[in-house]
Amino acid sequence: MIPDRLIEAGTLRRDGSRVSVEVRLPWYRALPASCVAGAALRVDGVEVPPDSLRWEVNGHRSTFAELVPRTDxxxxxxxxxVLSGDLALTGDPGAEHVVEVDLSLYIPYIVISESQVLRIEEHDRKSMTATTAVPA
Structure with missing residues (x-):
């Protein structure tokens, strides 16, 4: 619904062998974490391995499977x-990178059949430089 705001500009981070980017909800109403059906992350055309992807919202980092029961x-x-995964960025620290995010969400209050709710799939692509994560 609002795909051009999906990726937060300037939020690409590198932390050793992992990358992360901040993602905004492309919907006009809040959704439970359980409604995040999945995501994909690519940087410079290289896909982050799906099994390494983690989703962080409200300070909780999870796999997509772990989001399913989180209705509260x-x-x-x-x-x-924050969407993160295993990918070591190459190139100069100030280099521009093309970041792509695909996001699938269930919209639980829009019922499209007796046993199915609306599922939307959004995509965004932005160019940005990466910053190095600061140790806590």
Missing amino acids: DWWFPADSA
Whole structure:
């Protein structure tokens, strides 16, 4: 619904062998974490291995399978989630990278059949430089 705001500009981070980017909810209403059906992350055309992807919202980092029962943890349109995975970035620290995110969401209050709710799939692509994560 609002795919051009899916990736937060300037949020690509590298942390050793992992990359992360902040993602905004491409919907106008809050959704429970359980409604995040999955995502894909590519940097410079290289796909982050799906089994290494992690989703972080409200301080909880999870696999997509771990999100399924989280009906009481809400993702609000004004808040960013963090999508991360295993990928070592190459090139100069100031180099531009093309970041792509695919996101699938269930919209639980829009029923399209007796046993199915609406599922939307959004895509965004942005160019940005990566920053190095600062140790906590």
